[in-house]
Amino acid sequence: ALHNNQCRNSTGRFLFQNFRKIPSKAHLLGEDEHAEGHCDPDLVMTGRPFGGLINDIKRKLPWYLSDFTDAIHIQSLASFVYIFLATLTPNVTFGGMLGQETDQYMGVMECILAAAVSGVVFALFSGQPLNILGSTGPMLVLEKIIYQFCKDNQWDFLPFRFWIGIWTAGMLLLCVVFDLSALVRYITRFTEESFASLIALIFIYEAFKKLAEIAEVDTPLQLHPKPGPILPHCFCNFTPPTWWNSSMPALPLGNETAKAFNESFCLMKSSEIMNSSLEGKLAWACKPLFFVPDAFLFSVILFACTFFVAIFLVDFRNWPCFPSFVRSLLGDFSVLIAILSMVGIDALLGLPTPKLTVPSKFQPTKYYARSWVVNPLGGPNPWWLALAAGLPAILATILIFMDQQITAVIVNRKENKLVKGKGYHLDLLVLAILVAVHSLLGLPWYVAATVSAIAHINSLKKQSESTAPGERPSFLGVREQRVTALLVGILSGAAVFITNILKVIPMPVLYGVFFYMGYSALRGMQFIDRILLLLMPVKYQPDHIYLRHVQLWRVHLFTAIQIVCLVALWIVKSIKGVSIIFPLLVLFTGVVRKILEVNYTQYELKYLDDLLPSTKKHKKNDETEHIAHDKISAIVADNHYMKFNSNGSFSDGKASFFINDEHQEMPPAYDNKAFDAGRDTKL
Secondary structure, eight states: OHHHHHHHHHHHHHHHHHSOOOOOHHHHHTTTTOOOTTOSGGGSOOSSTTHHHHHHHHHHGGGTTHHHHTTOSHHHHHHHHHHHHHHHHHHHHHHHHHHHHTTTSSOHHHHHHHHHHHHHHHHHHOSOTTOOEEOOHHHHHHHHHHHHHHHHTTOOHHHHHHHHHHHHHHHHHHHHHTTGGGGGGGOOHHHHHHHHHHHHHHHHHHHHHHHHHIIIIISOOOOSOOOSOOOOOEEEEEEOOTTOSOOBOOOOBOSHHHHHHHHHHHHHHHHHHHTSSOOSEEEEEEOOOOOOOOHHHHHHHHHHHHHHHHHHHHHGGGSSSSOHHHHHHHHHTHHHHHHHHHHHHHHHHOOOOOBOOOOOSOSOTTTTTOOSSOOTTOSSOOTTHHHHTHHHHHHHHHHHHHHHHHHHHHHTOGGGOOOSOOOHHHHHHHHHHHHHHHHHHTOOOOEEOHHHHHHHHHHTEEEOSOOOTTOOOOEEEEOOOSHHHHHHHHHHHGGGGOHHHHTTSBHHHHHHHHHHHHHHHHTTOHHHHHHHHTTSOGGGOOOOHHHHHSOHHHHHHHHHHHHHHHHHHHHHHHOTTTGGGHHHHHHHHHHHHHHGGGTSOHHHHHHHSOOOOOSSOOTTSOHHHHHHHHHHHHHHHTTOOOEEOTTSEEEOSSOEEEOBTTTTBOOEEOOHHHHHHTOOEEO
16 A cells, blocks of 8 residues: 555656646636637627727727826836837838839828828727827838829829729728628637738848848948058049150159148149140049948947847846836836937947938928829829729728738737727728828828837836736736827927937937837747747747647647748738738638638637637537536546546546646546547647
8 A cells, every 4th residue: 555655656746747737727718818719799790880880989988088197107108209219210211112113202201291190190089099000011012003003004193092092991981881890800819920920020121131231332341351551542643645655653642741742743733734735634633542430330239239228128127136116117118228328329439320311391202293282183184083993992992901900900919908998990980081181192091000009019018016026027908098109190290390309310220129129029929939839849848828738749730830821921922013912811811720620629729729700619619528628627626636547547536537648748638438439638
């Protein structure tokens, strides 16, 4: 008996040391970590016109005053400055590219004004003011196609674009009338994280690409410079006639005194030659060759330091040093501190790094060919073009709807612990109005920018200040308010009046902010965590909830399929000729997710993804899994005695359970039916 007890104790210690912890009842049931996707009352079709919009207004109206009072916090100031600088640079860059594609009919100034108008209006009246509107790649491609089509047919670009915008606004309004925003409940984590990770990776890629362009355009990288004195930089040379056999040698001189002598000498000789009958030509010039500091290397240092300082200060919140108030303050102002410190170092050293350039006059980019208000009936355009504009408007509607709503779903995820409700229908109504207004003013159409919205969320996260020794602060939610987005919109419009301040900011510093935004957007994604699992030995893997319930090889298969989708999205996004169908390919990832139900049970997908809403029970979500699942939950909840058997199983006297040796984690559970059928159901 004593020997048996010792064996049981040894087995228990072995299991405790080598297998994952038995999850709690809440973890087993998934109550605290997995809700049923987007199946909430906000995302249903009401069956009556504007039903969803009315519900959004009723839901958001009681919170409207608090959307301003809740912004009274030092964290809001830090968030505002960070998001303003993080969005101004893309607006300027996008404006430059848009000007090239549209012959400057829409350029940098139009993008700045679009950011101001859309930012202010959306912040005041939208259902989710945490969203930040901005430019997107597919919209740039659409603008290029429209302009080229008008140019080939000798039509005026802006009047035709106006009618496309009016049709698009009308179609978006129909989506609001019939509650079509409720369709976003079919967008699961699989699509959300594929889309968000792509945009984040593009931000990181563009940051390094722009940094490399500094070496090619502004300050060429000097490889293997040869030390030594500066070469002579002045010469005086007489070019004799062709019938002479020799020429007067140059007179190389290398200091300022000699330079003055060289110039006077050449002038004197030139006068003598001009007053004589001697044929030939006398030339002199001074080329000041001097040492140019390696501004590109310094740009790389600014880029890296901006990123690492911001990351260090954000993570400093979890350090045990200093009071929690100081750590929280440094974390809130992390990006601003990184920017100001690098701007100061750049100004102190005075190296010729490229600086942010913003227009200084409030006028259209092509002011001599257009005004701020588009005349829809002017120019050589035929009357029927207003009707034909409905065809390209269909594509524009799909682009805007998909970009806007996918970002809104990402912002509204339950992980962000938002308490003031959603507003998909109200957001789309405000966006429809903005599309019409921008079409009239000849401004680019702006939609929700994924990375900027995620950065806005991250900059407003609240954490507990008082924690037990050694315990990390807990995430409390997000500071939901409208003021930061409102101030970003106002200051974006005023950017033309503060060019003297903005022009001291080095571009490498802003590229470092881009890198930080992309990196921050990737942190915490389940998709990224699962990619890291592919590179990690089993014994070092974190105790993720889905690893307790899904076999490891099936987790890797799910990740591999998602990586393939991500690569396909990247390829389509990178090819200009087909990038306009990018939102349709994003929609296709939802189809891929539906196909995965053939190979994965609903129980597995509940932990790897979100369950798709359905009115019928899926056959894969069979009764056997629920019976075994509930039985394990009851055992743990009632603290039953677990008996370890010699065959590697353990039981409570009623049912037996087996250890999964391959994955070193808690085993699949079996009831009698499942065991007889040879089917395992994982915890």
